[in-house]
Amino acid sequence: MQVLVVEDDPAVAGPLREGLERHGFTVELVSYATQALPAVQEFGPDLVLLDLGLPDGDGLDVLREIRRISDVPVIIATARGDETDRIIGLELGSDDYVVKPFSVRELAARIRAVGRRRRREPASDNGRLVVDRTKHAVTLDGEALDLTAKEFDLLAVLAEEPGRAVPRQELFARVWDPVWVGTGKTLDVHVASLRRKLGDPTLIETVRGVGYRLASM
Ligand code: CA
Numbered sequence: 001m002q003v004l005v006v007e008d009d010p011a012v013a014g015p016l017r018e019g020l021e022r023h024g025f026t027v028e029l030v031s032y033a034t035q036a037l038p039a040v041q042e043f044g045p046d047l048v049l050l051d052l053g054l055p056d057g058d059g060l061d062v063l064r065e066i067r068r069i070s071d072v073p074v075i076i077a078t079a080r081g082d083e084t085d086r087i088i089g090l091e092l093g094s095d096d097y098v099v100k101p102f103s104v105r106e107l108a109a110r111i112r113a114v115g116r117r118r119r120r121e122p123a124s125d126n127g128r129l130v131v132d133r134t135k136h137a138v139t140l141d142g143e144a145l146d147l148t149a150k151e152f153d154l155l156a157v158l159a160e161e162p163g164r165a166v167p168r169q170e171l172f173a174r175v176w177d178p179v180w181v182g183t184g185k186t187l188d189v190h191v192a193s194l195r196r197k198l199g200d201p202t203l204i205e206t207v208r209g210v211g212y213r214l215a216s217m
Pocket residue numbers: 007008009051052053054055
């Protein structure tokens with residue numbers, strides 16, 4: 001698996017390359033925003049790790065450019081506590097984020113998780129629940145469910161990784177309009193409606209202070 005690392009700080013980039021290679025990844029490294037897009041085109045990486053603070057530009061602009069030409073999985077690396085960057089990154093189509101400083105072990109685990117999530121699409125089958133993004137169809141225990149578009153999107157995100165507590169802000173970012181900043185109410189209303197339609201309220205668990213997760217089935 002080939003990873004393109006876009007990172008300008010040599011103190012980070014060097015050890016990162018070595019560490020990822022130890023974990024079995026092939027690494028291409030570039031240091032400037034302007035090099036990122038050509039590198040995606042040239043190397044066709046399986047995943048991009050994108051630092052947001054680059055010397056010649058904003059990593060979020062780079063992400064936007066990448067998304068115009070490619071749906072390669074992107075993990076953004078942000079500074080601690082930079083919540084806005086994370087949310088905007090998810091809105092722009094990043095697959096995950098890591099907060100600096102992060103360990104190579106953590107990053108390698110995230111990279112593999114993103115790969116697994118991507119491979120599971122278009123259909124994600126959690127035993128009882130099958131979410132098919134291509135057909136935009138959901139079945140529970142073989143029975144088709146009639147969901148609204150937002151309910152479907154919400155369930156599809158939760159179903160990517162059963163058992164993972166998905167933060168509220170991630171659900172907002174991925175299901176609703178990127179620029180829309182709502183109260184928590186809309187999300188909770190949709191979850192309540194989904195639970196009703198699923199007929200089993202225990203399938204979507206509330207994770208207090210975090211968000212929601214789909215029960216492992
Ligand atoms: Ca940087």
